[in-house]
Amino acid sequence: MISAWDADDVRAAEAPLLEAGEPLMDRAAFALARQVLADLRARRRHLRGARVVLLVGAGNNGGDALFAGAVLARRGVAVTAVLVSDRAHDGGLTTLRRAGGRVVDLAGEGPERVGAVAAQAARADVVVDGVLGIGARGALRGRAAELVDALAEALARGDGPADGPGRPWVVAVDLPSGIGADDGTLPGPVLPADRTVTFGAVKPGLLLPPAASRCGEVTAVDIGLALDGPPALRRLEAADVGRAWPVPGPADHKYTRGVVGVVAGTAAYPGAAVLTTSGAVRAGAGMVRYRGPGAVGQAVVAARPEVVVGPGRVQSWVVGPGIPSGPDQPPDADDGQHERGGAALAAARGELAGVREPAPAVVDAGGLALLGDRCPPWFVLTPHAGELTTLLRSRGEDVRRHEVEAAPLRWARRAQELTGATVLLKGGVTVVVGPRGAFSQADAPGWLATAGAGDVLAGLLGAMLAARSAEVVEQPTLAAEVAAAAALVHGRAARRANPGGPVAALDVAEAVPATVAELVGR
Ligand SMILES: NC(=O)C1=CN([C@@H]2O[C@H](COP(=O)(O)OP(=O)(O)OC[C@H]3O[C@@H](n4cnc5c(N)ncnc54)[C@H](OP(=O)(O)O)[C@@H]3O)[C@@H](O)[C@H]2O)[C@H](O)CC1
Numbered sequence: 124m125i126s127a128w129d130a131d132d133v134r135a136a137e138a139p140l141l142e143a144g145e146p147l148m149d150r151a152a153f154a155l156a157r158q159v160l161a162d163l164r165a166r167r168r169h170l171r172g173a174r175v176v177l178l179v180g181a182g183n184n185g186g187d188a189l190f191a192g193a194v195l196a197r198r199g200v201a202v203t204a205v206l207v208s209d210r211a212h213d214g215g216l217t218t219l220r221r222a223g224g225r226v227v228d229l230a231g232e233g234p235e236r237v238g239a240v241a242a243q244a245a246r247a248d249v250v251v252d253g254v255l256g257i258g259a260r261g262a263l264r265g266r267a268a269e270l271v272d273a274l275a276e277a278l279a280r281g282d283g284p285a286d287g288p289g290r291p292w293v294v295a296v297d298l299p300s301g302i303g304a305d306d307g308t309l310p311g312p313v314l315p316a317d318r319t320v321t322f323g324a325v326k327p328g329l330l331l332p333p334a335a336s337r338c339g340e341v342t343a344v345d346i347g348l349a350l351d352g353p354p355a356l357r358r359l360e361a362a363d364v365g366r367a368w369p370v371p372g373p374a375d376h377k378y379t380r381g382v383v384g385v386v387a388g389t390a391a392y393p394g395a396a397v398l399t400t401s402g403a404v405r406a407g408a409g410m411v412r413y414r415g416p417g418a419v420g421q422a423v424v425a426a427r428p429e430v431v432v433g434p435g436r437v438q439s440w441v442v443g444p445g446i447p448s449g450p451d452q453p454p455d456a457d458d459g460q461h462e463r464g465g466a467a468l469a470a471a472r473g474e475l476a477g478v479r480e481p482a483p484a485v486v487d488a489g490g491l492a493l494l495g496d497r498c499p500p501w502f503v504l505t506p507h508a509g510e511l512t513t514l515l516r517s518r519g520e521d522v523r524r525h526e527v528e529a530a531p532l533r534w535a536r537r538a539q540e541l542t543g544a545t546v547l548l549k550g551g552v553t554v555v556v557g558p559r560g561a562f563s564q565a566d567a568p569g570w571l572a573t574a575g576a577g578d579v580l581a582g583l584l585g586a587m588l589a590a591r592s593a594e595v596v597e598q599p600t601l602a603a604e605v606a607a608a609a610a611l612v613h614g615r616a617a618r619r620a621n622p623g624g625p626v627a628a629l630d631v632a633e634a635v636p637a638t639v640a641e642l643v644g645r
Pocket residue numbers: 137141147148151180181182183184185187254255256257258259260261262263264265267296297298322346
C-alpha cells in the first residue's frame with residue numbers, strides 16, 4: 124500500500140528534525156542527485172559532456188535542486204541553474220558556483236530572454252524542476268510560468284539534446300511545480316515530469332487525477348520523517364488485495380461466500396444486466412439473484428446459467444446499471460426497475476419488512492436517482508464524472524462536469540458529505556472517498572474506457588461486498604477499501620484480458636477469475 128500525507132503533515136513532521144539540526148535538505152539533495160545520475164547513465168554512455176539545467180525557485184525546493192546540481196557538477200556534468208525568482212537559496216547557489224555550475228538570473232532579465240533560455244533548457248539531457256514544492260500557493264506565476272510555457276512549446280516543437288535521445292528527461296523535485304500538492308489539481312501551467320523524486324512522504328497530488336498524469340514515475344525518498352497520523356490518501360497494491368481476499372474453505376457455502384442481488388437492465392438495455400451479473404459471478408459470488416423484467420432475466424440466464432432469477436436472501440445489492448433515470452425518460456422506460464431498485468435499497472438499509480439485516484449496496488447509473496436524502500456508509504455509489512455532477516447539482520451544488528473532472532477528490536468528498544455514502548468516482552484514475560480517508564487507484568488501462576465496463580465493475584464490487592457483508596456494515600470505513608480493491612481487480616483484469624490492446628467489457632469479466640487467482644496466489 125502507498126500512503127500519502129498532506130503538505131501540512133509533512134511540514135509538521137519536518138519541523139522537529141529541522142529544529143534538531145537534521146540535514147534534511149542534504150539528504151533530499153543527495154538522493155535527488157543520485158537519481159538524476161542514474162537517469163543520465165540510462166540515457167547516455169558518458170557523464171562527461173552531459174548537460175543538466177536546473178529550474179530554480181525562491182524557496183527550499185530550489186535549494187534541493189541547487190545542492191543536487193552541485194553534486195552533478197562535481198561529477199563532470201555541465202550544470203546551469205536558471206533562477207526564476209528574485210530570491211534563491213543562498214547556500215545552494217554558493218555551493219553550485221563553487222562546484223563549477225553556471226547561474227542564469229532569468230528573473231533579473233527581460234521577458235525577451237525567456238524563449239532563448241527555454242531553447243537552451245530544451246537541449247539539455249535532463250531538466251530538474253525545482254521551482255515549487257509544498258510551498259506553492261495557487262498556479263505557477265511570473266517568470267516561472269512564462270518559462271514553463273516556453274519550454275513546453277520548445278519541447279512540442281521537437282527541440283532536444285544535440286547528442287542524446289529526442290528530448291530532455293524532466294525530473295520534478297518533490298512534485299511537479301504548480302500542481303495542487305494535496306488535491307491533484309492543475310491550477311495553471313505545469314512542466315510534465317518523467318520522474319518525480321518526492322521527499323519524506325508521497326503527497327496526495329502525486330496520486331490524484333489530473334495532476335498524477337504529469338508526475339511520471341514517482342520515487343519516494345526517506346529523509347527520516349516520522350509521519351504517524353492517518354494518511355490523507357492511500358493506494359492499494361496487488362499484495363494488499365491478495366492478502367485481504369476472502370478465500371473460501373471447506374465449511375463455506377453460498378451464503379457464507381455471499382449472495383448478490385442485482386437490479387439492472389431493462390428491455391431496452393438488457394446487456395447491462397448480463398454484464399453486471401457476469402462481473403458478480405466471475406468474482407466468485409456464492410450466488411447471484413437477478414431482479415428485473417422477464418425477458419431480461421431470460422437473457423441473463425442464457426448468458427450466465429449460474430444466475431437465479433427471482434427474490435431471495437442476499438448479502439449485497441447492486442442497483443442501477445442500465446436503468447435509465449432523469450426527467451426526460453418516459454414513465455415506463457424503467458420497466459419497473461425503479462420500484463425494484465427502491466425496494467432493494469430499503470432492504471439494504473434494513474428498512475424493509477421481513478429483511479433480517481442491512482446489506483452493502485452498490486448504486487450505479489439510474490440507481491443514483493433512488494437514493495433518498497442520506498445513505499449509510501455501506502452504500503457505495505459508482506458514478507462517472509457526469510453522473511456525479513448530476514448528483515451534486517440535485518443536492519444544491521452549482522457545479523459543472525468540467526469542474527468535477529478538474530478536482531475529482533474535492534467533489535467526491537463533497538458527494539460523500541452530502542449523501543453519507545461511500546463514493547467511487549470512475550475515471551482514468553479511480554478516486555474512492557469514505558467517511559474517513561480516500562483511495563486513488565490507477566490500475567486501469569485507457570482501453571477500459573468502453574461501454575459496459577462500469578456494469579462489470581458494479582457486479583464485481585457487489586460480489587466483493589457480499590463476501591464481507593456483515594463486516595462492511597459494522598465497519599464504516601471498510602466499504603471504501605473494498606471499493607478500491609474492486610477498482611484494482613477491474614483494472615488488472617482489463618490488462619489481463621488483452622495486454623496493451625482493446626478490451627470488451629465482457630472480456631474483462633471473463634478475465635476476473637485468473638486475475639483474482641494471481642492476486643491470491645501471491
Ligand atoms: N523544510 C525543509 O528543510 C525541507 C524542505 N524540502 C524542500 O523544500 C520544499 C518546500 O520549500 P518551501 O521553501 O517551503 O517552499 P517552495 O520552495 O515550495 O516555494 C517557495 C516559494 O515559492 C514562491 N511561490 C509560492 N507559490 C508560487 C506560485 N504559485 N508561483 C510562483 N512562485 C510561488 C513563494 O515565494 P514568494 O516570494 O512568492 O513568497 C514561496 O516562498 C519542499 O517541497 C522540498 O522540495 C526538502 O526536500 C526537505 C527539507
